[in-house]
Amino acid sequence: MITEAERWTKEFYQKRGWSEYGPFIRIGFLVEEAGELARAVRAYEIGRDRPDEIKRPAAELKRELIEEMGDVMGNLIMLAGLYDVSLEEMMEAHRKKLTERFEEKRYAD
Numbered sequence: 001m002i003t004e005a006e007r008w009t010k011e012f013y014q015k016r017g018w019s020e021y022g023p024f025i026r027i028g029f030l031v032e033e034a035g036e037l038a039r040a041v042r043a044y045e046i047g048r049d050r051p052d053e054i055k056r057p058a059a060e061l062k063r064e065l066i067e068e069m070g071d072v073m074g075n076l077i078m079l080a081g082l083y084d085v086s087l088e089e090m091m092e093a094h095r096k097k098l099t100e101r102f103e104e105k106r107y108a109d
Helices: 004-015 023-045 058-082 087-101
Strands: none
Touching (some): 058 087
């Protein structure tokens, strides 16, 4: 089942020719966006402590954080699409892996 986010992202990227990039270029974009997300998390949580930057309002920092999360998700959606994997399928595999790996009985004494 394709989500509205997947449908919109694929259509938007396709209109701009961004869907033509292969997996190696796409993973590069994903890593770049993950770095920008890391910077946004740092700014939101602890600031940047630079004399050339003014302190920004929390609402602005949160908006930037959300935008960067979206950029990561957009690239992940496109990468998944290259392998015909839906977000639902991806998250189900993730859930199954973690559930099996961290079963309660493994930690019972």
